[in-house]
Amino acid sequence: MALSSNGFAPSGNGTLSSSSPRCPRRIVLLRDGEQSESERVLQEYHGSEVSGKRLHADVQRFAGEHRGRYVAAEWLGPLGWTRFLWCRRGDNES
Numbered sequence: 001m002a003l004s005s006n007g008f009a010p011s012g013n014g015t016l017s018s019s020s021p022r023c024p025r026r027i028v029l030l031r032d033g034e035q036s037e038s039e040r041v042l043q044e045y046h047g048s049e050v051s052g053k054r055l056h057a058d059v060q061r062f063a064g065e066h067r068g069r070y071v072a073a074e075w076l077g078p079l080g081w082t083r084f085l086w087c088r089r090g091d092n093e094s
Helices: 052-065
Strands: 006-008 016-018 025-030 038-045 071-076 078-090
Touching: 025 052, 038 052, 038 071, 052 071, 052 078
Parallel strands: none
Antiparallel strands: 006 016, 025 038, 025 071, 071 078
16 A cells, blocks of 8 residues: 555555554753753653644643743654744733
């Protein structure tokens, strides 16, 4: 079965299904700006815990808890942790 570029195999009904376990994800608090190193890990996801919907909701929640600071989502790939999303909420945002 051929895999698409995102590592998923198309199922018979045209949707994508995972061909292997999902790689771990994590949310980190960044030290100083969106390109900076991570200061600490806020949340980790493994196996069945890996959910894009859950991760995006948690990024928004952590950004609200750390107003003015960047939080980022990363996935564990063959070359280590790779950042794919970051977020910052200002003091006047709800």
